[in-house]
Amino acid sequence: MSQEALIFDLGRTGRYARAQAPAERADLADIPAQFRRRQRAVMPEVSELQVVRHYTRLSQKNFSIDTNFYPLGSCTMKYNPRACNSLAMLPGLLDRHPHAPDSTGQGFMACMWELQEMLAEVTGMESVSLAPMAGAQGEFAGVAMIRAYHDARGDDARTEIIVPDAAHGTNPATAVMCGYQVREIPTDAEGDVDMQALREAVGPQTAGIMLTNPSTIGVFERRIQEIATVVHEAGGLLYYDGANLNAILGKARPGDMGFDVIHINLHKTFSTPHGGGGPGAGALGVGERLLAYMPIPQVGKTGERFHWRTDKEIPETIGRLSAFGGNAGVLLRAYVYARMLGRDGMIRVAEFATLNANYLMSRLRDEGFQVWLPQRRASHEFIVSLKPEAKELGVTAGDFAKRLLDYGYHAPTAYFPLLVPECLLIEPTETETRDDLDGFVQAMVAIRDEARQDRDFVKGAPYNMPVRRLDEVKAAKELDLKWQGEAD
Amino acid sequence: MSNVPSDVKYASTHEWVREEDDGTVTVGISDHAQESLGDLVFVETPEIGRTVEAGEAVAVVESVKAASDVYAPVPGAIIDANSQLQDAPELVNTDPYGEGWIMRIRLDDPHALDELMDADDYEHLITEEDDG
Numbered sequence: 001m002s003q004e005a006l007i008f009d010l011g012r013t014g015r016y017a018r019a020q021a022p023a024e025r026a027d028l029a030d031i032p033a034q035f036r037r038r039q040r041a042v043m044p045e046v047s048e049l050q051v052v053r054h055y056t057r058l059s060q061k062n063f064s065i066d067t068n069f070y071p072l073g074s075c076t077m078k079y080n081p082r083a084c085n086s087l088a089m090l091p092g093l094l095d096r097h098p099h100a101p102d103s104t105g106q107g108f109m110a111c112m113w114e115l116q117e118m119l120a121e122v123t124g125m126e127s128v129s130l131a132p133m134a135g136a137q138g139e140f141a142g143v144a145m146i147r148a149y150h151d152a153r154g155d156d157a158r159t160e161i162i163v164p165d166a167a168h169g170t171n172p173a174t175a176v177m178c179g180y181q182v183r184e185i186p187t188d189a190e191g192d193v194d195m196q197a198l199r200e201a202v203g204p205q206t207a208g209i210m211l212t213n214p215s216t217i218g219v220f221e222r223r224i225q226e227i228a229t230v231v232h233e234a235g236g237l238l239y240y241d242g243a244n245l246n247a248i249l250g251k252a253r254p255g256d257m258g259f260d261v262i263h264i265n266l267h268k269t270f271s272t273p274h275g276g277g278g279p280g281a282g283a284l285g286v287g288e289r290l291l292a293y294m295p296i297p298q299v300g301k302t303g304e305r306f307h308w309r310t311d312k313e314i315p316e317t318i319g320r321l322s323a324f325g326g327n328a329g330v331l332l333r334a335y336v337y338a339r340m341l342g343r344d345g346m347i348r349v350a351e352f353a354t355l356n357a358n359y360l361m362s363r364l365r366d367e368g369f370q371v372w373l374p375q376r377r378a379s380h381e382f383i384v385s386l387k388p389e390a391k392e393l394g395v396t397a398g399d400f401a402k403r404l405l406d407y408g409y410h411a412p413t414a415y416f417p418l419l420v421p422e423c424l425l426i427e428p429t430e431t432e433t434r435d436d437l438d439g440f441v442q443a444m445v446a447i448r449d450e451a452r453q454d455r456d457f458v459k460g461a462p463y464n465m466p467v468r469r470l471d472e473v474k475a476a477k478e479l480d481l482k483w484q485g486e487a488d
Numbered sequence: 489m490s491n492v493p494s495d496v497k498y499a500s501t502h503e504w505v506r507e508e509d510d511g512t513v514t515v516g517i518s519d520h521a522q523e524s525l526g527d528l529v530f531v532e533t534p535e536i537g538r539t540v541e542a543g544e545a546v547a548v549v550e551s552v553k554a555a556s557d558v559y560a561p562v563p564g565a566i567i568d569a570n571s572q573l574q575d576a577p578e579l580v581n582t583d584p585y586g587e588g589w590i591m592r593i594r595l596d597d598p599h600a601l602d603e604l605m606d607a608d609d610y611e612h613l614i615t616e617e618d619d620g
Contacts, residue, residue: 391618398553415553421524472552473578476529 073413073425076268088332109306124255125285131321138263138282158207166215202234214379228258247380250346270334352430353380381427395451403461407443490520498610499561533569568592
């Protein structure tokens with residue numbers, strides 16, 4: 001496959017699709033003079049057909065769930081059913097102006113209210129806000145609420161958030177963004193939180209703990225209720241990162257485990273498109289302690305009428321997180337998905353996600369790959385450590401990841417979590433067939449065979465992609481993302 | 489196998505410490521540590537003048553794979569930081585015990601060095617980690 005030229009490089013001065021262009025120039029008379037552009041806009045001058053071809057070719061280079069198996073751990077790259085898409089695009093929803101009065105938006109608001117209710121039910125929380133526009137914003141809002149809770153009680157000595165080393169990677173960043181210090185605690189040999197370290201870490205300085213359950217090492221935290229007791233007794237609150245909710249959907253509820261606040265990545269568990277920038281949706285669920293600080297806007301219901309709840313109704317809110325109640329189009333897709341699945345469907349999601357992960361894990365283990373925590377049942381994801389291959393063959397997890405692309409598989413999450421050397425974090429999701437899972441195992445075995453024959457060949461991968469192996473150091477140090485115009 | 493020179497001491501968190509003639513110490517990360525991290529793209533050096541406890545996170549090394557804290561292996565005052573690393577973090581990869589040094593510390597108590605490992609103990613530690 002050849003490199004696609006930049007659209008600016010395809011252009012020629014003055015070019016446009018002359019034969020198809022309207023004969024008359026647009027009338028600018030009704031645009032006031034002060035708003036008219038004085039200099040020519042720097043735009044690529046290309047024909048419509050050139051534009052269509054350019055972007056079609058680029059889209060064909062995409063490595064996506066619609067084209068390939070995409071087992072990216074802790075990201076839940078499941079298939080997004082087309083029905084969600086088409087129903088979310090019904091004209092009545094699609095054409096509704098966000099500033100339209102509540103009286104004409106009752107249908108849309110009913111969908112959002114029902115989504116809030118379904119998410120509260122399936123997670124065991126008291127109330128849900130759909131306002132956060134992404135997982136990171138959901139996390140930020142959740143920890144901001146923990147801060148608001150302590151502040152309201154005049155409890156201002158709480159400066160620390162505890163984060164286990166198997167938590168989702170964004171958790172320490174969120175804690176720091178909210179002005180807290182991070183206290184990391186280790187995982188024990190069985191993959192659970194080290195309880196002794198937790199007991200030593202908690203105290204009057206503890207604002208809360210951020211946990212991902214199942215954790216990013218792909219196992220369920222079995223002592224979660226004991227953890228909740230320890231943290232609550234120290235006066236801290238519990239934050240649940242919903243990155244791995246897919247594994248327990250309809251099976252276990254964060255609210256029942258003792259969590260005070262959670263975010264749900266609807267773009268993961270509830271099957272809305274993601275990757276490459278989303279847009280995401282980080283719905284927030286809270287328990288009783290934090291109800292007063294709910295972010296706005298939220299959909300409320302009085303009798304049979306729906307309305308937007310604002311700071312008039314929630315005076316202690318941490319504030320407005322989005323102008324119009326979150327990413328409406330994404331939320332509608334999640335709503336349709338939840339309605340299509342229903343209660344039984346959600347349970348099936350968790351069961352098949354877990355079954356697929358455990359099947360894939362045992363197949364890879366039987367082929368001689370080193371599975372992390374083999375004594376534990378995997379949740380919806382698991383870890384393979386390629387440390388033996390790195391040591392004996394000189395071929396790393398990164399090399400396997402690149403070569404997998406040639407075989408038509410998106411690389412699993414690599415080198416995360418940090419506590420497992422040379423790791424691949426593999427999450428097949430519930431939507432793959434057994435044939436696809438077997439194909440992935442065959443590719444892993446084939447790559448190891450190639451490495452035994454010719455190490456440098458694997459280290460040179462990928463070969464069949466639009467680009468060969470990229471210089472990751474240069475990419476990190478010399479970001480060049482913006483077209484700066486001609487060099488002249 | 490990683491290079492574990494015997495003229496420096498080591499912390500279990502993979503920093504090395506060299507005693508200088510003037511009583512201060514130079515600190516960097518071990519060859520084993522830079523090898524595990526891979527190519528570095530960024531080093532955040534410590535603030536000069538800051539007083540630190542042993543085990544306190546004082547610097548950050550970031551590679552294409554991971555970001556990792558660097559801990560003060562001994563208590564004292566940070567008197568210098570390697571400003572070259574701002575533009576050339578790769579020096580930690582190419583010369584971890586030389587040009588890739590990260591900071592200099594004036595010790596509160598020279599006996600603090602006794603808490604650290606010698607080359608044999610450190611080599612043992614990384615071999616164990618490697619087999620683990």
